[in-house]
Amino acid sequence: MSPQNHVTRYRRHSxxxxxxxxxxxxxxxxxxxxxxxxxxLVxxxxxxxxxxxxxFVYEIWNEDKTRLLATGMTQHALVNPQGRPVPVPDWFRSLTFSMEA
Structure with missing residues (x-):
């Protein structure tokens, strides 16, 4: 699946x-x-x-990776339109793991 298809699927799902x-x-x-x-470098x-x-965790480095400029994290909750928690979709988990390779 191309990166554009991943973006389209994410937008449709969210x-x-x-x-x-x-x-x-x-x-x-x-x-x-x-x-x-x-x-x-992010x-x-x-x-x-x-x-x-x-x-999600983040690191921001200078261009040659000799200096760590910032670290951070964001916690995301997945909810339905009524505000109730919903499971992380399997397609998202598989997309994320496939992009690590």
Missing amino acids: SPARTRYRYSEAQCRYRSPARYDDLV RAGIEEWGRASLR
């Missing part, structure tokens, strides 16, 4: 009539400064899978 991905928590720790025109991954939630 439409207003279906599952919504809500931020329940966000954190950022600034470790070193970066300037406006600096090129940076790494993101899923640290924790819950039944109806997931936690």
Whole structure:
């Protein structure tokens, strides 16, 4: 499946009539400064899978990866239009694992 198909599937799944991905928590720790025109490397991954939630972790490095600029995380809850928790869809789990390779 092409990256564009993954985006289309995500948008269709997270439409207003279906599952919504809500931020329940966000954190950022600034470790070193970066300037406006600096090129940076952003790494993101899923640290924790819950039944109806997931936690993304982030690292931001300078261009040559010699200085860690920031770390962070966002916790996402998956809910239906009524606000009730729903399980993380299998297609999302399989998409995520296939992209790690």
